[in-house]
Amino acid sequence: MLLAFDHVTKRFPSGVEALHDVSFAIQDGDFVSLVGPSGCGKSTALRLIAGLTEPTAGALKWNGKPPALGFVFQDPALMPWTTVEANVRLPLDLAGLDAATARTRVDEALGLVGLSAFANAYPRELSGGMKMRVSLARALAAKPSILLMDEPFAALDELTRERLNDELRELWATQKLTIVFVTHSIYESVYLSSRILVMSPRPGRVVADIAMDEPRRRDPEFRISPLYGERCRAVRAALQTDDAR
Amino acid sequence: MNRDHILAYALPALVAVAVVLGWEWAVAAFEVQPFVLPAPSAIVAAGIENWSSLMASAWITIRTTLAAFAIALTLGVALAVIFSQSRMIERAFLPYAVTLQVTPIVAIAPLVAIWVGLDNGETAVLVLAVIVAFFPILANTTLGLRSADRQLHELFDLYRATRWQRLVRLQFPAALPYLLAGMKIAGGLALIGTVVAELSAGTGTSTGLAWRISEGTNRLQMAKVFAALALLSAIGIAIYALLSWIERQALKRWHESARPRE
Numbered sequence: 354m355l356l357a358f359d360h361v362t363k364r365f366p367s368g369v370e371a372l373h374d375v376s377f378a379i380q381d382g383d384f385v386s387l388v389g390p391s392g393c394g395k396s397t398a399l400r401l402i403a404g405l406t407e408p409t410a411g412a413l414k415w416n417g418k419p420p421a422l423g424f425v426f427q428d429p430a431l432m433p434w435t436t437v438e439a440n441v442r443l444p445l446d447l448a449g450l451d452a453a454t455a456r457t458r459v460d461e462a463l464g465l466v467g468l469s470a471f472a473n474a475y476p477r478e479l480s481g482g483m484k485m486r487v488s489l490a491r492a493l494a495a496k497p498s499i500l501l502m503d504e505p506f507a508a509l510d511e512l513t514r515e516r517l518n519d520e521l522r523e524l525w526a527t528q529k530l531t532i533v534f535v536t537h538s539i540y541e542s543v544y545l546s547s548r549i550l551v552m553s554p555r556p557g558r559v560v561a562d563i564a565m566d567e568p569r570r571r572d573p574e575f576r577i578s579p580l581y582g583e584r585c586r587a588v589r590a591a592l593q594t595d596d597a598r
Numbered sequence: 599m600n601r602d603h604i605l606a607y608a609l610p611a612l613v614a615v616a617v618v619l620g621w622e623w624a625v626a627a628f629e630v631q632p633f634v635l636p637a638p639s640a641i642v643a644a645g646i647e648n649w650s651s652l653m654a655s656a657w658i659t660i661r662t663t664l665a666a667f668a669i670a671l672t673l674g675v676a677l678a679v680i681f682s683q684s685r686m687i688e689r690a691f692l693p694y695a696v697t698l699q700v701t702p703i704v705a706i707a708p709l710v711a712i713w714v715g716l717d718n719g720e721t722a723v724l725v726l727a728v729i730v731a732f733f734p735i736l737a738n739t740t741l742g743l744r745s746a747d748r749q750l751h752e753l754f755d756l757y758r759a760t761r762w763q764r765l766v767r768l769q770f771p772a773a774l775p776y777l778l779a780g781m782k783i784a785g786g787l788a789l790i791g792t793v794v795a796e797l798s799a800g801t802g803t804s805t806g807l808a809w810r811i812s813e814g815t816n817r818l819q820m821a822k823v824f825a826a827l828a829l830l831s832a833i834g835i836a837i838y839a840l841l842s843w844i845e846r847q848a849l850k851r852w853h854e855s856a857r858p859r860e
Contacts, residue, residue, distance in 0.1 A: 404756070426749045426752075
């Protein structure tokens, strides 16, 4: 176990309850997707893990001390006034890492997302997909053991999104990452995850915990396989049972 | 240089030539008295004749304007940074900054002149010009420091950035376009403030261009007044052009305002 939500409730000052008595555990090396309609508190769960907000009741329990985190927002959230290289280096600069180590790490991270040639470009010179890659590289540069992603590909076109999905699977497999991925896309979650937590809205609860163990290797073939269709149906069913209630 | 570019310079130049020629002709044709409206040729002549005294005055005005601008810039940015660090301080002091700004400078001028001493005309002018120029810097920088992207702020939270890191790496760069826009306004206001202050608080010890203008008016030397006016305009244009250039250089690589339209 890496992290457990132990009866976590999160209520905002406005009185809205984003999460209600939520408990689940995340294993080391999981690719967990949180799927649900808007307002189900999936982003709030992510922000709780990141420590950007605190639970109202219950607790988050880490196995040991909280590890290095990476966060990828829905927008690339790049600093427009500086280069790709400086954007990726930001977490390292903030941590006060020495210049030489930082340089190696940045080169590595940019290599992982295939943007080595764009180190000196400015964000506005990049396409939407490339900006998202820079954002991913920035998260990876800090060598996180857990990567939190909040609907990162929602604003991208279909083809770019599929390509980035493949790359993300590849990164997860090769970099020994634990990924918590928030999305409202059933297809995306089925394609990417090793496990899907289906959430219901107002207040947010986990209504289904579906393992997506095999196949380990996923490619465009998987998208048209019967297994893929079957799993999409299962996730959809879990989302809909809840709507009926 | 494409066609648009040439036209952008050629058209205003053409207007200037037409106006000057028409003006010269009208003054002669209608026998306008030189103390009402001197001919352009008379203005140029007066400019050449009084060259050294006009230049000496222009230098005083420029020096005061630049000093006022520099002080306003430093004060405005420093105060904006303090405001950005504490909402309480901002709430406590912003109303007074606004009050100082909206009170007509001409009305404060005599007071300031007395406080700094009547024989320190130049200091009085400087203080007044600073009061006029500093507000746009303060207002714009305060807004700019607050305008950084919310998700970037969260990123800085996530990586446990210190206040200083956040200020220098996030808030300052985000505020830069606002600050530069404020500087363009403040540059013009510093000159206006200097001239107004010279007129209203200037004494025999501060003999900037505004002093030349009021002196020339009193003696009905209108050609000299116009020559001084032309110099003031030139200074104003130069300040604006310089600040626009700095703005372009600072923002051209990243800011939307500096992106060429396609």
